Amino acid sequence: xxxxxxxxxxxxxxxxxxxxxxxxxxxxxxxxxxxxxxxxxxxxxxxxxxxxxxxxxxxxxxxxxxxxxxxxxxxxxxxxxxxxxxxxxxxxxxxxxxxxxxxxxxxxxxxxxxxxxxxxxxxxxxxxxxxxxxxxxxxxxxxxxxxxxxxxxxxxxxxxxxxxxxxxxxxxxxxxxxxxxxxxxxxxxxxxxxxxxxxxxxxxxxxxxxxxxxxxxxxxxx
Amino acid sequence: xxxxxxxxxxxxxxxxxxxxxxxxxxxxxxxxxxxxxxxxxxxxxxxxxxxxxxxxxxxxxxxxxxxxxxxxxxxxxxxxxxxxxxxxxxxxxxxxxxxxxxxxxxxxxxxxxxxxxxxxxxxxxxxxxxxxxxxxxxxxxxxxxxxxxxxxxxxxxxxxxxxxxxxxxxxxxxxxxxxxxxxxxxxxxxxxxxxxxxxxxxxxxxxxxxxxxxxxxxxxxx
DNA sequence: CTTAAGCTGACAGTAAGCTGACAAGTATCA
DNA sequence: TGATACTTGTCAGCTTACTGTCAGCTTAAG
Numbered sequence: 001x002x003x004x005x006x007x008x009x010x011x012x013x014x015x016x017x018x019x020x021x022x023x024x025x026x027x028x029x030x031x032x033x034x035x036x037x038x039x040x041x042x043x044x045x046x047x048x049x050x051x052x053x054x055x056x057x058x059x060x061x062x063x064x065x066x067x068x069x070x071x072x073x074x075x076x077x078x079x080x081x082x083x084x085x086x087x088x089x090x091x092x093x094x095x096x097x098x099x100x101x102x103x104x105x106x107x108x109x110x111x112x113x114x115x116x117x118x119x120x121x122x123x124x125x126x127x128x129x130x131x132x133x134x135x136x137x138x139x140x141x142x143x144x145x146x147x148x149x150x151x152x153x154x155x156x157x158x159x160x161x162x163x164x165x166x167x168x169x170x171x172x173x174x175x176x177x178x179x180x181x182x183x184x185x186x187x188x189x190x191x192x193x194x195x196x197x198x199x200x201x202x203x204x205x206x207x208x209x210x211x212x213x214x215x216x217x218x219x220x221x222x
Numbered sequence: 223x224x225x226x227x228x229x230x231x232x233x234x235x236x237x238x239x240x241x242x243x244x245x246x247x248x249x250x251x252x253x254x255x256x257x258x259x260x261x262x263x264x265x266x267x268x269x270x271x272x273x274x275x276x277x278x279x280x281x282x283x284x285x286x287x288x289x290x291x292x293x294x295x296x297x298x299x300x301x302x303x304x305x306x307x308x309x310x311x312x313x314x315x316x317x318x319x320x321x322x323x324x325x326x327x328x329x330x331x332x333x334x335x336x337x338x339x340x341x342x343x344x345x346x347x348x349x350x351x352x353x354x355x356x357x358x359x360x361x362x363x364x365x366x367x368x369x370x371x372x373x374x375x376x377x378x379x380x381x382x383x384x385x386x387x388x389x390x391x392x393x394x395x396x397x398x399x400x401x402x403x404x405x406x407x408x409x410x411x412x413x414x415x416x417x418x419x420x421x422x423x424x425x426x427x428x429x430x431x432x433x434x435x436x437x438x439x440x441x442x443x444x
Numbered sequence: 445c446t447t448a449a450g451c452t453g454a455c456a457g458t459a460a461g462c463t464g465a466c467a468a469g470t471a472t473c474a
Numbered sequence: 475t476g477a478t479a480c481t482t483g484t485c486a487g488c489t490t491a492c493t494g495t496c497a498g499c500t501t502a503a504g
Contacts, residue, residue, distance in 0.1 A: 187461095188461090188462095191460095191461060191462065192462085192463075194461095194462090195462060195463055196463095198462095210460090210461070210462090212459095212460065212461075213459095213460075
């Protein structure tokens, strides 16, 4: 899952970036409103964590412009301002959630998970497919209660495939979701990850089917 | 917009109900978890405002059962419990938002508007013919939910035939549609592709009929 | 019957995808 | 801190599948 963090406080920024990355997100970071706005005009994200007090262009404005371009990407607003006025303004401008500083990391991450989920799945914390159950909060995947022992990449990949279940996911899409801007990776890396994932899924009757020229999709083996 | 309020505190319940009604929602109210759960099993809402502390069946349980039935209706949790534990639990169970008492009415309403605003997920465009369903975004074709396993060429060809359904499509038209300007391909290549496509379609009662000298058309076999 | 149009099995060049081996980077733990 | 295991990207060589060509056959119209 690809996440954009827009935050000018350097300490908070670094802490959040590290923790998001550790949680398996592909994270891009911007430290001012103007560059965030520019980036958002051509790059899609699964979720955006947006500070309101930003240099050059404040968070309200970034949000407003994002929505005016028709984007439905979920946005979580982060701010020091505790008062209701700003919450209401943020939500009415099209934010999907709001968290006041100081906050607990666990809560922020839970809310992010909730936002991502709601876009794609029915909203429950686990995604199921056949015997597979993927727990988005612990980021673990079990098949018939047996843990699969997936690595971070494999988890992220499987999560994406499960979210799109039975639909084709292109290699480009996978790359986009798994990698942030700076890290450039070949399509072959995706093939390798798919290959590794297959070895772990096959024993459980789940197949990653190749649709030549288009991408991959998750299917039940019979 | 149809809204369900589940709240056992009589004073709060009355106040919210009046205010929601005033804001133009069609409001139903339930005062315990069990009846709310029952109601939700057959009635659809646009948004649900759910208290956690409820008699008979708590809010967590109501939410869990709602999601397990596959419902995607946005749910806003309302509760006296301020601690992070419960927030995280609620969000991971599939709530879409969370508001702690005491809250301001303006904020609650803003959040409800935000929830409703997140639109419906657009279904992908499909073309149908007989038992065939062609998904233009994933470029996959199914017949009675069985994937046909078409190659890229075959898909493109079938798409064209399905678009023109029952109308004759000339070989020239097909060539034009399948090939970019530079690549030159014989008409025989089309015949070969048609032949290959037929083998995959025939088992499903779909026929590619030849109109000698004119072209091909898609028809149901009887 | 003759002839042109269309069909299809066989073949081959090519492009896409797979995977074992390796290496660089990172986390873990004594 | 150093040793260890683990992760994950790259590469190279291999396998698979697609798709156009061709040749010989079938079909339909006059």
